[in-house]
Amino acid sequence: MGDYFQWIVDVEATEVQAAEVADRLRRWLVERGVIVPEETLCAISSPGHRPGPNFLAALDESEVDPNPDHMDGVEIQVGRRLFYPGQGEVGPAECPACDHTFGELTFETFDQWGDDPQIGELVAAAGRWVEGGSAEVRCRECGSSAHLNDWRWGYGAMAVGHVGITFWNWPPLAEGFAHAVSNELGHRMRDGLPQKL
Ligand SMILES: [Zn+2]
Structure with missing residues (x-):
């Protein structure tokens, strides 16, 4: 079985602010007991923080008795x-402008999920941004960029x-x-949880 991960990203912090924002975030997570202060080699192959005494604060309430020994680091x-x-x-x-959904999973299309050209353009924009370029993506349906x-x-x-x-x-x-997290930092955050489209 592969490793499962979930993330939360600050989509407002600039490159210059990043280190300071990360420090605030770390302090807050430690203060709330979500993570322990020490960093160990516990985030698979990277340094991370083990679950803290109050790690349940971060989890969905429906989780019954999660065992922190079975969890890796943050x-x-x-x-x-x-x-x-x-x-x-x-x-x-x-698309945030016209609400058109691309790459929708249906019985007919599920073999091609991810082959949708608009999804391809979103993936390409992510790659561009990582290289220092623009993350604007034009919608094939309405023509606006976001x-x-x-x-x-x-x-x-x-x-x-x-x-x-x-x-x-x-x-x-x-x-x-x-x-x-967003309230604490005063920045907009995105997470990987599915949204209702
Ligand atoms: Zn659109």
């Missing part, structure tokens, strides 16, 4: 980076940013957790 990432689905492919995606981070996602979400948190092998995060 990695706080600084630097220009793409966050992609923890499972499966990217898509479907919805930043990759403003597109809405179904099962397989993508986002780009300079500060992110990745939870390795944690049970599903609470739906409101990204919102709590």
